[in-house]
Amino acid sequence: MSDCTTRTTCPYCGVGCGVLATPGKDGVAIKGDPQHPANFGRLCSKGSALGETLDLDGRLLHPEIGGKRAGWDESLSLVAERFSQTIAEHGPNSVGFYLSGQMLTEDYYVANKLMKGFIGTANVDTNSRLCMASTVVGHKRAFGADIVPGCYEDLELADLVILVGSNMAWCHPVLFQRLQSAKAERPQMKIVLIDPRRTKTAEMADLHLPIAPDGDVALFNGLLQYLADAGQLDQSYIDRHTNHFDEALTAAKMSLKALHAKTGLSADQLAEFYRLFAQTEKVVTCFSQGVNQSSEGTNKVNAIINCHLATGRIGKKGAGPFSLTGQPNAMGGREVGGLATMLAAHMEIGNPAHRELVQRFWQSPAMASEQGLKAVDMFDAVANGKIKAIWVMGTNPVVSMPDANKVANALENCPFVVVSDIMADTETARFAHVKLPALGWGEKDGTVTNSERRISRQRAFLPAPGEARADWWHMAEVGKRMGHPSAFDYRSASDIFAEHAALSAFENNGTRDFDLGEYASLSPKDYEKFQPTLWPRRKGQKGVSQRFFAGGHFFTPDGRANFVATPTDTETALAQPTKLRLNTGRVRDHWHTMTRTGKSAALSAHIAEPYCEISPGQAAKIGVRTAELVEISAAGQKVLARAIINPKLGHDQIFVPMHWNGNFSSNGRINALVPGKTDPFSGQPALKAAQVDVRAANMGLYGFMVTQATPAELHSTYWAKAITKKGWRVELAEKDAARAIEKTVRAMSGLEIGAADAHYHDPKTGQHRLAWFAGSQLQCALFLATEPVAVSRAWAVDQLAQIFETPAERYRLLAGRPGKDMPDPGPIVCSCFSVGANQIADAVKGGCTSVAAIGEKLGAGTNCGSCKPELSEFIDEFTLSAAQ
Template identity: 50%
Template sequence: MDGSQAPRRGVRTTCPYCGVGCGVVARPDGAGGTAIAGDPRHPANGGRLCSKGTALGETLGLEDRLLHPEIDGRRASWDAALDAVAEGFARALERGGPENVALYVSGQLLTEDYYAANKLAKGFLGTGNIDSNSRLCMASAVAAHRRAFGEDVVPGIYEDLEQADLVVLVGSNLAWCHPVLHQRLLAAKAARPGLRIHVVDPRRTATCGSAELHLPLRPGSDVALFAALLVHLHEHGHADTAWLAAHTEGAGAALAAARPIAAQAAALTSLDPALIARFCAEWAAAPRVVTLWSQGVNQSSAGTDKASAIINCHLLTGRIGKPGCGPFSITGQPNAMGGREVGALANMLAGHLDWDQPGEAAALAGYWGAPRLAQRPGLKAVEMFRALGDGRIGAMWVMATNPAMSLPEGEAVRAALAAAPFLVVSETTRRSDTARYAHVRLPALAWGEKDGTVTNSERVISRQRTFLPAPGEARPDWWIVAQVAARLGHGAAFAWDGPAAIFREHAAVTGLARPAARAFDISGLAGLDDAHYAAMPPTRWPVPEAGPGTGRFFAGGGFPAGRARLVPTPFRAPAAAPDADFPLRLLTGRLRDQWHSMTRTGAVPRLMAHVPEPCLTLHPEDAGTLSAGELVVAETPTGSAVLRLALDQAQRRGTAFAPMHWTAEFAPAARINGTLAAVTDPVSGQPELKHAALRVRAYAATWHGFLLAPRRLAPDLAPWCAIAPLEGSAWRHELAGTGTPAEAFARLCALLDGPGLHWARLEDPAAGLFRGAALLDGSLVGMVAVAPSADLPPRAWVGMLMASGVLAAADRAALLAGRRPDGPPPSPLVCACHGVTAAAIRACGADSVGAVGAATRAGTGCGSCRPEIAALLAARTTEPA
């Protein structure tokens, strides 16, 4: 067998999406493609991948990559760009001291990148002003862990979900946001039917389909529900008094605070008292309980108290650290945990060291040789960008994140970025809302190109390994940081020869002599040589230098603070309550097949097909005169966004739901986080991203249309634009605006026009209906449709034709209708893994989710579409004959 025919060796790496931390096997084909499979040997996923993970091979193109350094929008050499960064920060330090500089970093960074950035900021720039976008997703969990345990520690592991008698999912749409964990949970339930699932969520999400109990509480009222549970557990004799006496403090104060709240729990949560009683009784009766929470708890102005209220119940009953027991915070990003470990949050030091513990800052300064170590915590994310807008920060460096899109009060954030005296952005993509404001843009390596470690939600450190060459002049983030540090005169402290050297230093920091014990300890890995680092298997911390580590924490006490603390949790309603002017509650969240700001997933047709446009979902009775499919303005007291209206009987009355993924590059008018007020939790600094008061009205457009093109066009085609890729290499641009339909049609056709084009047109000026298909040598190269309403022909089939070459006569005749008369009607995609539509599921004749999978393969991939398949089957059984 010659080399071209030899099977290519797979590279074991880790998925770059959520905090589950799935293992991936990547097999590059040597011709630009890469086959992706789940790693059956990785403990997190055992070979499973979600729809996003299975599509990773389709995200590796270079079409939108930032490949060269730029200064003021012009290509520059690395030397010039690095000199400019060093000079900009040196100037800001000279003018305003350490408080005048800031870094804003990301859970997309590898631990080694994170460590380098934090060391530069806190150790050698002397500023605490380094914060991570993890502030937007996990900061409240961190704060709750620290005040309960004395350290940011997740006590349990994923196996606990499979060993529990009851799993309570709070503010977590696990089926969509952490689908591999959801599939592990469902597999355990199938093997052990006594395992029960409860979902606490204002929305009826896809996860609720697998639950015995759904508690649709009023948004923001979680503290009241868990106060009721705490009081119930105590009054019915479920407190573990011996364990409490030996290992905790504060139970009396926590119960005293909970009792008046518990007495009003039904009114505060708007839940049926019988439902609350059932929840409390089943929680109390289950010997092994895991309470898992995510962004629905954390992204709140009371997020820390919500997490503490959950932890209190586990501490009161001693249901922590044992198989199948414990409070479990699941992280959103692939390396949110790694960022916490290296101290890349404004209020933390590296290695879980703490300013408040005597001698710890001095120990770190001595180890680093950093005489200017920051003396106190810095500004948290929302505060940091306010300071930038107020002129209190003269130099900022943003790495691997997009605050112009993700932070609340988006207009103010974008104004602050635009006015920044000196802004550096390290990025992989040119299409970042934030990168457009940068004075210096630095091209960073992307997944598949960089090398290092990440830590998942169960404390497992996994390797991300290189399997693709570095494109253009892109470089590792740690290298960029080290080069800037050298130019500032600190080269000796950053003289690493690769990520293994950084990891060894990071591990050594966790073993520094400390006056207080720490759970996080990987000092046993500080001696790894390069070869063992390269081959390091998934490894759960702690890994102490002497003695074995532990899988779970705190079953027998051993809290870093000496005793765990039950924390009184007052009830505080969300800051933005509905009123006569804003009568609805806006809830925000994620979609099944999308990730953050869609940098990767937005360019994959099958991932965009499930929800190709930004939608606002209302209950039909809240829609008034508005109709499904029309564009609406979602307006809060802080801002507004324009989205397509969807109606759903399952949506809670009085609430609306909008996904947070769309950016200025995909749908500039639909950036929903920017409409939210920058109200933050007083302990964690995490903003209230899940909740706002809302009113909805029709969007005043005089024409609606779409443009299919062979390339992605700029999003300023019309006042409202939403862009998505279609199968067949076409790009779909959904549009709406003012003016006449005829004027819009002429302008859009001109964008496609070119030499040799032939146009097939249908024009009815009296009705305002216009359609045009552009052909070149018999092949379709684009289509435009415009009408006074959003009632337009289908797009998907036409998009496929754009890659089919010379058109058949029947296809050409049907172009302007959007489908052939003998073709299947348009149907929404349900299964992204296998491309199965709702129509195919209805037509297969199967009567169960398993039978649908056998007939169509739908639901047999990642499984995150199974709740939707079940809903389709249930709807079919209730339809009239």
């Protein structure tokens, strides 16, 4: 390893991969850390492209007040003054913090200490509420504490891995790669995918159960009943280590007719799954957003846990329920009380003894005495004026929250809004009275905790840009200015981590699950050398416990796990049969609201615009063809997206990704259509259950553009932009045609339609193709048609890097596709090596019958491996068509 290489941790999903970052003259080289126990050197496409996201373009580099540059002292003093004034006039519950699973544990700790211990309110919540809050409540109801019992190794040791509501191939790609490797070594391992959609993950599954939306509780209740009827319970374990089994079993009982109706599964599908579970001792059930983002998410979690408790399959190698966390530090945030319903160190805000203990440790003057407002309720309180000052850190709720336009209106009318972020212009930052520049990945220093409870270091390897400072420093300085100088006198992240560890061990003596006592006196030097470790790490503990509950002891008052009754009488059918159910989620190569991944040409090459998956039947019903635009609407709001007709999608469903926003598309904020309905126990929004109308957008003109210029003003009814290696690509559409397109071209590139250097017009077909050059370099090419433009996108993007010496070469460009001597790669599938669909299809037709063979020929799938499920699809589709 080079002397200038830094060991750090990826800032994306909850897998928590180790990264080797090496700054150099040409940027930062990124590799997976072979020594990190989460990934052993593997990285996904997003992690591999981290080096492309580190430029300072668009960064917030100094504090701003009212949109004008300000100094740190002035800005922090204003924040402290306005928060103090608001509290004095309206009480502590009139202020709030909204945090992010992107923040480091040390940042989270200071935020919670300031709000809960010194301001005296628990109105501090996080976007993790949108991610894993139902798991938190499910764990606490069953285990007495928020504990993931197992570790990643269990996925490789299991004989049956069940993936519930998890598109692991795209959302946790490195875990998926570990699972693929394990199955390759042990082909007898079985994988079951439970998901209404046939996602890329299904390519590896032995069994895909296309369950009806929100049918999960019924499915696992049916499994519990099956286990009881088939004599497959571990009655000894139930008797010795659990409570309330009879109540759970009674609540689970239903007729076969009701079970089929609620799950949408046939008798054969149910029987095959139930037999697999009953007859396999080593079972891991992984669940993610498809379980959590539901109005009955907590009951889904407990229905799954019930089946593991009933068979004693918990705390053992290769067996247990396993929550796959969405964000890089959602777990770390939970450890320091990041949610409004918790205290630091997994203690309970509703427990007087816990409150007293934390208050004594912090020596706090004003301890919060009750739970604060959860995310949806917090922004409702901003909207109705109960919260009059809010500080948003490292997240973009105007895009990511349900009922997103209501959130925007709430922030617009809030008397005082503070935003800490790395980017100057997010859709949330536009409402800020004060903006504070934060450090980004590669600049900040601290810890994160992944899905298997492993704490790892994020280390700085780049200098702080401009005046940016760590989030914890922002809050500590405000705490000092609010009258608490000694409580927030931190010199570094290591000071905060040591205090956090000391609190976790304070009067613990093994009674609480979360304990980092081993690090309570950690020096800055040892903090710098900190190696990835699972918790708990009790002081004097010999070795590290990989799993919880192996001995049957839980953190409930009586030490026994609780079965939780999860009734299935909840109505899960569509309330309005004429509407479609909107499912939202992630794509492979983008992250959250694209403030980081939107900077990467490689990541934007795979999917470059918002899209809507729709079934063939629904597409025919509304009269829309592939690649045309659809309008998705609900409650007076609408979104425009590209139609992708998916024959594997249920007729009453659509799928739209959640990433696109006003910085990358004209109207792609899909969460503006999602109501704020939440789980009654966890407060987690049902982000996958909106009722929507879908119709053809009926555009009169479509356009596609590649341009050297950075798009500034876009005026078309529909537009979506994505960065490329040499410029930008832009999709355009307009109800009534050329005038708006021409205006867009002029505003964006300073070019006149009539001044094109090469042009082609066909009035009969409505096609217009134009190109502008500066010397031999292409400046801009614009393709217009009355239907979706038939131009090879990957090829057109590549033309920005080519040399055009002759008029013939320029006019050849207008064909929109390469000549016979220049094969068209097709849409990009492998982001790492820019391998397109046409190249892969040709390789399969030429005899590449395995993913490995495609990799050997083209390189696809040999770096991060994230595209392997799609490579498998090419092979399967060719094999199927050849057999017909």
